[in-house]
Amino acid sequence: MTAATAQWLTRSFPASGGPLSAALCEIQARQAAAVAARLRYPTAMDAELVGLAGPGGAARLDGITGTEGLGAEPWRTWVDEVVASWAACLLSDTDLAARAVAALGPGHGEYRRLVSPDPTDTRAAALLRHPDLLTPVAALHRESLLARLEEGPALAA
Numbered sequence: 001m002t003a004a005t006a007q008w009l010t011r012s013f014p015a016s017g018g019p020l021s022a023a024l025c026e027i028q029a030r031q032a033a034a035v036a037a038r039l040r041y042p043t044a045m046d047a048e049l050v051g052l053a054g055p056g057g058a059a060r061l062d063g064i065t066g067t068e069g070l071g072a073e074p075w076r077t078w079v080d081e082v083v084a085s086w087a088a089c090l091l092s093d094t095d096l097a098a099r100a101v102a103a104l105g106p107g108h109g110e111y112r113r114l115v116s117p118d119p120t121d122t123r124a125a126a127l128l129r130h131p132d133l134l135t136p137v138a139a140l141h142r143e144s145l146l147a148r149l150e151e152g153p154a155l156a157a
């Protein structure tokens with residue numbers, strides 16, 4: 001689900017530049033989707049349940065971004081709308097991304113490219129990090145992300 005959501009993000013908001021830019025853009029999308037997924041599904045049971053039920057797919061997101069018709073690849077059914085929305089929030093606001101990573105608690109990996117992108121990262125993911133372009137997706141579930149972050153330290157348990 002995380003990989004499918006990251007792939008949706010990079011196809012909807014592609015990298016500008018060559019292969020290095022594409023790789024840097026993908027890393028940032030994967031980091032954002034991973035943090036969002038860990039926040040959305042904080043327990044192993046939550047993750048198992050979404051694995052059984054399926055996350056819902058990309059159809060609504062495609063309609064919002066105008067990217068419908070990109071194809072019917074099977075991975076698209078594994079895109080999680082809430083995770084994509086939360087990832088969009090994190091990609092467009094590094095302060096919010098830092099709060100989200102901190103909410104995960106210690107031992108949850110390195111997310112430097114998400115939290116403090118350098119100029120090369122920013123150029124590579126210019127569309128992926130553009131607040132105006134991400135607003136329609138981010139606005140879908142921003143309030144639930146903020147509510148989850150308000151839960152504070154209990155989230156990391």
